[in-house]
Amino acid sequence: MSIKSFVAKIFAIYIRKKINKWANDPHRTQEKVFKELIETAKHTRFGKDHDFQNITSHSDFVNKVPVRDYEELRSYIDKMVEGEEDVLWPGKPLYYAKTSGTTSGAKYIPLTKESMPTHINAARNAILCYINDTGNSRFVDGKMIFLQGSPELSEKNGVKLGRLSGIVAHYVPAYLQRNRMPSWETNCIEDWETKVDAIVDETLREDMSVISGIPSWVQMYFERLIDKTGKKVGEIFPNFDLFIYGGVNYEPYRSKFENLIGRKVDSIELFPASEGFFAFQDKQGEKGMLLQLDSGMFYEFIKADEFYDENPGRLLLHEVEQGVNYVMIVSTSAGLWSYNVGDTIQFTSLKPYRVMVSGRIKHFISAFGEHVIAKEVEEAMQEAVRETGAAISEFTVAPQINPEGDELPYHEWFVEFEREPEDLNKFADIVDTSLQKQNSYYFDLIKGHILQRLKITRMPRNAFQEYMKSIGKLGGQNKLPRLSNDRKIADKLYEII
Template sequence: MKIKSFLAKPFANYIYKQIKKGMATAVADQEQIFQQLIKNGGKTVFGKDHQFDTIKTPADFAKLVPIRDYEAFTPYINKIKEGKHNILWKGQPIYFAKTSGTTSGVKYIPITKDSIPNHINTARNALLCYMVETGNTKFADGKLIFLSGSPTLERVGGIPTGRLSGIVNHHVPKYLRSNQLPSYETNCIEDWEEKLEKIVDETINENMTLISGIPPWVQMYFDKLQEKSGKKISELFPNFSVMVQGGVNYEPYKAKLIESIGKPIDTIELFPASEGFFAFQDSQKEKGMLLNTNSGIFYEFIPVNTLGNEQPTRLTLKDVVVGENYALIISSNAGLWAYNIGDTVKFVSTNPYRIIVSGRIKHFISAFGEHVIVEEAEAAILAATAATGVRINEFTVAPYVAADKGKSYHEWFIEFEDLPLNMEAFAQAIDDALRTKNVYYDDLIKGNILQVLKITPIQKDGFKQYMKSVGKLGGQNKVPKLSNDRTIASALTALKYV
């Protein structure tokens, strides 16, 4: 046993015991965090604007602090950029995490001295839980890679600013620096395709034991490795034993990733965002990710069916139930208050509190009143691929509204690994599965308002070409699975399979 894996064992056991204790005190921890946040926030401009000195309970907070998205926070963010202190949190942020918003353009999310441990320690805790449960510590002695954004930081209002993954790269512990790939110079390359070539060159002959990243970009890395070597990933990296992933649902990418690797492999799912690191997979045996209930973040949960109300229902952790679809709302020691992060979650357990990410609030289709969400679309295509053996690489869905004659339908743009022998049958399989998941869609099909969905097959690497064309190739960028308009659909039509 080598020194790093040897030393990891006692530390892993210590942290694991702390996490297990936290499972039992989650509600109490949330209540304590709420009080701490209100106390500290009361000294800020935001706190004074919202009468924090009168807030005693989450119910008081809900009355005085409305749900906000990034656009509503921009006046406060602008004051921070002007160099002002104590705006959203004490002092000034130590970083801005720069991220692309769906409607906001570029967003600048504050990260403070108090909130940075949440981003750094959560991924570590996921790995330590894995070590304790499985006994696998050997990966700590090999080479580790995270396919991330550039660590190069600019300054906005005097505050270091960059992609979250690049910021976190600056906080990798010294004892792991010698294990980390790619090199800092390669990580700084902005062009994804050039960067990927360099990453392959730097890693193809190394003892890679852990690989981490968003599944579609990990697949691109694997494809390039196989192209250069002619070998499966497990042949290239025989000690590769753990894949860490997050950002999108793993299941649609799983079959092809496992095929590329050449054998089943342990995976650890994470739920990070620029606004906070919310959950992590703490067990290979249980479904879902453990909610980070004692890490400087106070959570509220809005049942999705009340989200459009003038006064939506705002629940705290003690009130949630298994199976309900909730919009995730956070207040944190980064200075975010009743902030709608745009993701929806479902609890798969309340003892302990484990969640799955069920979709994005803005990523849905309801052009005809069906309100299909990402979770339903992914479940439908997984059911169809499982039943037919068809393999896909990527997909997105948009509504097609018939202008004159004919009926409207959902158009599925799919990049196949191999085209189905019977495209109509495959479309019918997805349609049937979606009808079982969504009663409104089923009613629209039964009522002859919609016709069965249609598939537009996209050429090989078509989604890659699309993401490149909009400047979102690689890093932490993801293809939206559902749209309520034809913006993405119009671009993909030019990339259809001929």
């Protein structure tokens, strides 16, 4: 065992004890965070506008601070971007994480000197918890690659801005710099396909032990490696034994990855976003990710099926239940207040609080009142893959409201298979039956002959990559929506095929 590997194990024990301390005292931890946030921001423009001076309880907060999304908070953020200080948080931000907005063009999410360390520490702690849980620290001696956006930053009125993954690249600890891949020059390549080819060339002969990124783009990297060498990834990198991912559910990709690698490897799931690093998988044998309660973020939860009601309840941790779909609302040390991140989560454990991402509040199918969410379609797909031995590369779902002739409407599943099932009809039946079991609304619509059974449209190889490329979102942190309530993506896919 190397000195670095030994030190990592000792440090992992220390960090795990610190995490256990706040995880085992969640309500007091969150109360402390709440009070610190309010006290720190009470003299800001936002704090004065919302009478922070007289907020002493969560009920006060609910009465004075409504839930907002980016568009509703934009008037404040625009003032910050223009250079004004003390708007949402004291002083100016350190950075703006620039993301793609659907209705507002570019979005500028502030990162402050108080919030930035929480992103870095959570990523570090996820790895240390893995070491503490498994005893495996061998990988710290090998090379590590993080497939991410360009670290090149621009500047706006004295504040640097760029993609979150690019900003984080500036904070890689010194003890990891020698192990980190790819090179700075390669990481700065903007064109994703050119970048992946350069990464393949740089890493091909390296001792890669950790690979991290969004599964769909890591898959592209793996396929390029195999195309170049004719070997499985696990053969190219015999010491590769840890995959770190976030952004999407890994399960639909797992069998495909195991085939590309040639064996199973451990994985760690992360829940990062520009607004905060919300959770990470702290134990291999537990379902869900540990919610970060001491990282300058105060959480509220609204039941997803009540979210669009006039005055939905804003619940605290002690009021949540397992298995219920919630919209997650955060207030943070970056100056976001009762902010709707857009993600929906479900609690998998209440002692400690662990969550899984179930989808996006705006990503669903309810063209007929079925309220189908991402978690349900992913679980249905996983069941069909397990039972048939098929393997998929990617998929998305859309409603077909106006089919030809006298056909009943249906859900259309666009699937790119890595390995097709022997019987596609049986595969579709398994998916549909699973969805009916999970979703009573969908079950009633099928049984009532309002909808017919879903239909699968096979997609050619790399069709989804072509789609993402066509909308300017190939690679990086971009993700394909699992499902849509309209035909915009579906129509574009038909153009491609």
